[in-house]
Amino acid sequence: MILEARNVTKFYGSFRALAGVSLGVEDGECVSVIGPNGAGKSTLINVLTGALRPTSGSVRFKERDVHGIGPAALARLGMARSFQLVHIFPDLTVLETLQAAVVSRLRRGARLFSALARDREVEEGALEVADLFRLADKRHAVARQLSQGDKKLLDVASAFALRPEIILLDEPTSGVSTADKTTIMEILVTASRRVGLRAIIQVEHDMDIAFGYSDRVIALHEGKVLADGPPARVRADRDVVDTVIGRTRASHLDPRSGTLAPEGGEGRVRGEAGGPC
Secondary structure: OOOEEEEEEEEEEEEEEEEEEEEEEOOOEEEEOOOOOOOHHHHHHHHOOOOOOOOOEEEOOEEOOOOOOHHHHHHHHOOEOOOOOOOOOOOOEHHHHHHHHHHHHHHOOOOHHHOOOOOOOHHHHHHHHHHHHOHHOOOOEHHOOOOOOEEEEEEEEHHHOOOEEEEEEEOOOOOOHHHHHHHHHHHHHHHHHHHHOOOOEEEEOOHHHHHHHOEEEEEEEOOEEEEEEOOHHHHOOOHHHHHHHHHHHHEEEEOOOOEEOOOOOOOOOOOOOOOOO
């Protein structure tokens, strides 16, 4: 098991955002975390990535207790994340943004960035990631001028440039068109296989994305795990239908079996390399 949370609780003052959450992520898995607003999804990601310390409970990464060690130390251990709101440098070009991530991975921050950008290894690493995320033809574009979809890709690409073993994504397709959502996920699937990523965890509001691109789905509600299992089983769970998917989707229930009628593919077939998604 590459990542594990055990009985994690998080309070903000008197408000309990997480209530004894336990979960595990195995090698090769793509896991989606779903739930209504306020369910604790982003708080969970922040705890798993070290941005927040849990009030109680523990987090283990690669069989090591990483409680409270912080995002920078976790990144050095092989964990990276992207954000619900795009975190990029708006006045840097696509190439410069990716070079900054490569510089961080190579730990060469003692030199001037202008000199580092001319470093062959830095430049080649950035160009490789730009090509992987279909941003090579936009490498000289300033980040703030990109479409929202390309900004999302650049944010995720920056995380990939760190060459992590596991990546956590907070709503990687939010704020973009349906067509762009599919494009982003297909690029993400291809990239994860090519770089040998061990696992992906993503928070996702779009149910078609969550159920269509996951090996496993975890549903949260009021800070607790409501369901955890294969996409088809979680999608058919009565509590998940009522609290997460929504009552409007319940009209698709088969009256004889009580399960949701199929709405397309359930879960991604893993690549030959056995990578996530």
